[in-house]
Amino acid sequence: MTGPADTLSVARTVDRCTVLGPGVRAVVWVQGCPLRCTGCVAAETLPFEGGTPVAVPELADRLAALTDVEGVTLSGGEPFAQAEALAALLDAVRERRPGFTAMAYSGFRHEALRRGTPARRALLGRLDLLVDGPYAATRHAALRWRGSANQRLLALTGRYAELVARITAEDDTSVGIEVSMGADSSFSWAGVPPVPGFRETLEARLEARGFAPRTESVPDGRRTS
Template sequence: MSAGAAGAGMLSVARTLDRCGVLGPGVRAVVWVQGCPLRCRGCVAAETLPFEGGTPRAVGELADWLAGLAEDGTVEGVTLSGGEPFGQPEALAALLDAVRARMPEFTAMAYSGFRHEALLRGTPGQRALLDRLDLLVDGPYVAARHAPLRWRGSANQRLIALTGRYADLLAGPDTSAGLEVSLGPDGALSWAGVPPVPDFRARLDARLAARGITLRPADEGPGRRGP
């Protein structure tokens, strides 16, 4: 598994979102890290795959942002996506520690293209991040097994409760949470979620291009909604 491009105490971030209801339980902030060593056909986050090109963000700055959102009741936790969160595990583990120093009940969910069993045999940093998660969606996106499942897009991907915080949710309906589309204060369109239909990104891009509409290509800072 590849290491992230950012140095110690820094994360290479593709974008952030301060409020999301379709990428995990409740209302959550989302951090999409930059860089993934896998290349799943049909990946909806192609712009996050290169390890180059992300925005370097200090762990302390992101921790302040997340703790502030939790303190004012906006979110109950964060979802880590990408890109591959386990490509930058040390910084993400430090981020969760820093937020929980202020908000001990803050919850954490992560996506990974790697299977849980592989992460358990991973680097110390990867195991440290795993130890700090409440929920994990594991495994690569497999277009041939696309399915409209809760918070994940293909039937090989598992939703794994790593603590008791959300264990009861696993008994609920396993159906798509859908997508969220938002309009930023500057007029920029963005979307988040796991598409319930295959080839969603290609279809969306083609339809928007036909109308001369573009999605915001990159995050512009905490509290701002990215694409």
């Protein structure tokens, strides 16, 4: 499923995050995913209904203004379900910031995306990093930016090739999650949980203490991210 090239259906955004890709990054979680992986930690992002429509130029302006971040991580939901608009978003940001990097999570394998629609191939061609494959609860693992051992961290350009090689060879371990509390006492977290069942356990413990927070989760539901 794809939407118009000038609008994105967005579930959530974060301006600065250090646990979903290299360095300090903005994160955009899109709304809608055609996959239904068992153990999805962001089930609220799966329906194609319910997201907030955001104009691509508006979001591009916001990202380009974040001069202290080195790039954006695209998650969801399934970014490749809105591939045309996301490719346009990256083009618009890079007109002003050519070195702005892009990473994405996808429940589809890289090989399938390369054989996909022109829009999907266009988005793939604009990425520096890709985490591919569905989240497999039976293969959960505490890996760098991934939730299960079947998922791959792929360098698609030379920008992070050395980093990926080093992670693969020496330091493929979880970087944990980030937790924050808003001014309105809302609780949110981002990242790839290093242990299975993290969200359920966290919410149950908060409820037992009398809290009923609106928890917002990870890079993409299917991958425990």
